[in-house]
Amino acid sequence: KAGVTQTPRYLIKTRGQQVTLSCSPISGHRSVSWYQQTPGQGLQFLFEYFSETQRNKGNFPGRFSGRQFSNSRSEMNVSTLELGDSALYLCASRFERGSGQGRSSYTFGSGTRLTVV
Amino acid sequence: EDKVVQSPLSLVVHEGDTVTLNCSYEVTNFRSLLWYKQEKKAPTFLFMLTSSGIEKKSGRLSSILDKKELFSILNITATQTGDSAIYLCAVVHTGNQFYFGTGTSLTVIP
Numbered sequence: 573k574a575g576v577t578q579t580p581r582y583l584i585k586t587r588g589q590q591v592t593l594s595c596s597p598i599s600g601h602r603s604v605s606w607y608q609q610t611p612g613q614g615l616q617f618l619f620e621y622f623s624e625t626q627r628n629k630g631n632f633p634g635r636f637s638g639r640q641f642s643n644s645r646s647e648m649n650v651s652t653l654e655l656g657d658s659a660l661y662l663c664a665s666r667f668e669r670g671s672g673q674g675r676s677s678y679t680f681g682s683g684t685r686l687t688v689v
Numbered sequence: 690e691d692k693v694v695q696s697p698l699s700l701v702v703h704e705g706d707t708v709t710l711n712c713s714y715e716v717t718n719f720r721s722l723l724w725y726k727q728e729k730k731a732p733t734f735l736f737m738l739t740s741s742g743i744e745k746k747s748g749r750l751s752s753i754l755d756k757k758e759l760f761s762i763l764n765i766t767a768t769q770t771g772d773s774a775i776y777l778c779a780v781v782h783t784g785n786q787f788y789f790g791t792g793t794s795l796t797v798i799p
Contacts, residue, residue, distance in 0.1 A: 614791030628786045677737055682730040
């Protein structure tokens, strides 16, 4: 069973550019969450999607957005990049039957390392 | 404001030592607490705790939750170099949101 796949693994962008990161969850997992990890702040929650709907959102500016497709794959977009956006972006997926029933724990992908110069 | 605090921030021990990692939290509408191990990039799941006082054990690792005092500990006995990693604690809100601590970086020296 394939794990959570994130692409690309590494990315270097310049300030002001925008970036799109991709996450393919484990087959059958409909819940996908995104996190930003930096040495100083640790893991911070960005947003969570379930069945193409954003269910939860963290405290990040509107430059951070995401979406989920009908096949549960998710993308995260960051516009007008700033130096402080340099981080490891982790995606996690989990099985969930729906209506909060039958949840598993999250399985994480290996992340996308974004460097903004 | 909901928050999760892990201590110590970093720890260096010798092989064979026993370590205790701490996670305290202030999260309204607590649902569960999870421990993850992060070696390179992807955190891997260790334990999920929902009830106080019930120890979860997996080999040399064990964990327990105290919902009255709002904390959990992760114990690792007879540490090995392969235990070197960042250990993350996450508290899950009933609204399904995860709150992560900043992690404890453990280094085990041969």
